[in-house]
Amino acid sequence: MSRDVQPATTSRQGRWRDDRGSESVELAILLPVGLLLVAMLVVGARIALAGDRISGVAGIAARDASLARSAAAAQQIATETATTALTSQGLLCIDVQVSVDTSGFIAPPGASASVTVAVSCTVDLSDIGGVAGLPGSRTLHDSATSPLDPARDLS
Structure with a gap:
């Protein structure tokens, strides 16, 4: 079985065009x-890394706050x-908010009570894109509750 194949022409007037360019x-x-x-991959990795680093910061702060008098x-x-823990984790926050629920301190000694700490950290994303920068930031949250010592002495 034979086919008639026409050779490709190289001139601009030919049937096939040149693929150069x-x-x-x-x-x-x-x-x-x-x-x-x-x-987008770099931004996603930065947010995931920051989210991993902020986890546990509120737990450390709540544990330390529960030891207060x-x-x-x-x-x-x-x-x-919380501020020290964020710094030691290498997380550069442009805004850190620490909210502490200390209502457990009004409970009398012997009663079960707790202290709750909520930490939020706003991470700036504009330094990722180099000179042009990417607009925006991302706010990350962490919260934890730690029990107060029921045998605490308030004196």
């Missing part, structure tokens, strides 16, 4: 898409502990 056009189209995918001291200790 098509790779450059493909690269010009696909390069921005590839860069966008890499940027007063509600005011618990508030101060929890704030200092």
Whole structure:
């Protein structure tokens, strides 16, 4: 079985066109898409890493606050502990909020009570994109409750 195959012509007037330059056009189209995918991967990894680092910070602060003798001291200790823990984890927050529920301190000794700490950290994403930067930030949250010692002495 024989086929009649016509050879490809190389002249511009021929039936087939030359493919020179098509790779450059493909690269010009696909390069921005590839860069966008890499940027999204970096942002996602940064958020996941920051979320991993903030977990447990409120637990440390709540545990330290539960050892305090007063509600005011618990508030101060929890704030200092959370800030120190975030710094030691290498998490650079542009805004740190520490909320401490010290209502358990009004319970009399012998009664079960607890202290709850909520920590929020806003991570800036503008330093990821280099000179242009990516707009926006992400706020991460962590909370924990720690029991107060029922045999505590408030004196």
